[in-house]
Amino acid sequence: MFKDLREELDIQTYISFNGQYIVLNGEVLYKNPLNKEELQDLTAFAVEHDHPVVYMDHEDMKSNIEFHDYIESSISTLKIGFTHPHHDPAYFKGREIYQSLLFCTAGEEAPYEEKFKKFDFIRWHEFSTDVLPKGGSKARGIETMIEKLGFDKKDVYAFGDGLNDIEMLEFVGNGVAMGNAEEVVKEVADLVTKDVAEDGILHGLELVGLLK
Known part of the structure; x- marks a missing residue:
């Protein structure tokens, strides 16, 4: 994903899917896909509950449904060119899926947490929850990367604004919350920068001394 953006910016090293897929210098360093059988069972359970x-x-x-307001509402907040995914209910079959999104309101993910023990469920939007392999996180992905590179986490900087960024901000030595982040995210960060729409990343880099 983000192929056009990665090519435009010549990004050869990145951590994606909340830490489940890591590329270093153009080569896959680590991947941690969702369990296929568990994902198929989760899909059937989700279909039963609409x-x-x-x-x-x-x-x-890809989406297992042609259109849903919850998908449109949550995906549109990402503001990075995403639109409602195309319909392909069999997309997960025969592929390694590194992350899924479950669309339901707060609290409705509780039965999934009880039933699907191989997955973690982390809410990031009022209508959407990340579905990740058990124990998988952005923090775990960063840890894998810096171990390979020989970095100390005290020298690592991370920016975040969502509930799925909390563990990452707590793990790195320099956690920066965006001005638009939820209060619980700001509370765990070392610093708080401006809103993402107000050049918050640029301001944050200046704030921590990486740019002058």
């Missing part, structure tokens, strides 16, 4: 699911791999993301 909860849409989106499947994400390193190439694309």
Whole structure:
């Protein structure tokens, strides 16, 4: 995913899917896909409860439903060119899926947490929850990367604004919350920068002394 952006900016090293897919100098360093059987069972359970699911791999993301307001509402907040994913309910079959999105309101993910023990469920939007391999996180992905590079986490900087960024901001030595972040995210950060729409990343880099 983000192929055009990566090529435009010549990004050869990155951590994606909340830490489940890591590329270093153009080569895959680490991948941690969702369990296929568990994902198939989750999909069937979600269909029974009228909860849409989106499947994400390193190439694309697809939805198991043609259109749903919850998907449109949450995806549109990402503001990075995403639109409602195309319909392909069988996309997860025969592919390694690194992250799924379950669309339901707060609290409705509780039965999934009870039933699907191989997954973690982390809410990032009022209508959407990340579905990740158990124990997978942005923090774990960063830890894997810096171990390979020989970096100390005290020298690592991270920016975040969502509930799925909390563990990452706590792990790194320099956690910066965006001005638009939820209060619980700001509370765990070392610093708070401006809103993302107000050049918050630029301001944050200046704030921590990486730019002058």
